[in-house]
Amino acid sequence: MPDIASMIANSLPRGRLLVVDDQPTNIRLLYEAFHQQYDIFMAANGEEALEQVKRAQPDLVLLDVMMPGIDGYEVCRRLKSDPQSAQIPVIFVTAQRSEADEVMGFELGAVDFITKPINPVIVKARVATHMALKRQNDLLRSIAMLDGLTGVANRRKFDEELVRLWRQCQRDNAPLSLIMLDVDYFKLYNDSYGHQAGDDCLRKLAELFRHTLQRPQDLLARIGGEEFACILPWTEAKGALTIANRIKEAVRQQALEHRASPSGQMVTVSMGVVTQVPGAAGRIAALMELADLALYRQKANGRDGICV
Ligand code: GH3
Ligand code: MG
Ligand code: MG
Ligand code: MG
Secondary structure, three states: OOOHHHHHHHHOOOOEEEEEOOOHHHHHHHHHHHOOOOEEEEEOOHHHHHHHHHHHOOOEEEEOOOOOOOOHHHHHHHHHHOOOOOOOOEEEEEOOOOHHHHHHHHHOOOOEEEEOOOOHHHHHHHHHHHHHHHHHHHHHHHHHOEOOOOOOEOHHHHHHHHHHHHHHHHHHOOOEEEEEEEEOOHHHHHHHHOHHHHHHHHHHHHHHHHHHOOOOOOEEEEEEOOEEEEEEEOOOHHHHHHHHHHHHHHHHHHOOEOOOOOOOOEOOEEEEEEEEOOOOOOOHHHHHHHHHHHHHHHHHOOOOEEEO
């Protein structure tokens, strides 16, 4: 099996470059220099640049300074103050060649400053450096959010996403559901088959849980040793229960042997399901506590099943 880093690296799409300049000749020159290597997006003024960043989510922006309307400095200021775009490196490409201009560019958060007339060799070299850095950064960031054993999201990602989705549901006055899962008698599984087999079992279960979630906004995470959680935003209690039942049925059908388990010598899972419309006074910690409580009630009720 290839490791997670190379799996992600191989699935990376081409780099995305936004070229911003009010002079068509400059745009053409930069397009010629880069179109074979990157997906190119173009903007002829500041307003367009800001729109393109939102729409195209580029990996890097080549930004002219002097433009009618919003100038390049202001575009950079706005990009850096928005968390959605703050991580995108900006390189100024400008005829302003004074030291004060360059200082200004760096103070605004640009990573580089190139003077016109454009020398394609110089622009290419500098873009290549910052493009590679940005993509390595993205790669590391995404690996840092994955569980190394199963490849699903890890606890860090779970915590971040729960905050983000909770806020979105709060804004929409929509329900958010949470399913907490814990594998039953898993210590006995390890004792019976060994730790390696236990790891394989966790991988299989993660894969199975992942397939029961169908909407892209749902998130499955491994939040502890043999504990998983599903965040189901914009989902009523009824929908969450449907998913939990689907998980239960999938585990039953998979029929993984667990000879030491009092639950019919098969691998089973216990689930706690909670749903809340996050009101203004709602707390994520309280939601987690309720889900844990439901899970532990199910453990006490004989495991292998769902408690709401
Ligand atoms: P319960 O039904 O009450 O949940 O019982 P349990 O044995 O599953 O629960 P307990 O919390 O006592 O033990 C969890 C076990 O899960 C302990 C550990 O051996 C195992 N475990 C945790 N993480 C891993 C892992 O990454 N790999 C393997 N193979 N086992 C793990
Ligand atoms: Mg200009
Ligand atoms: Mg546990
Ligand atoms: Mg357990």
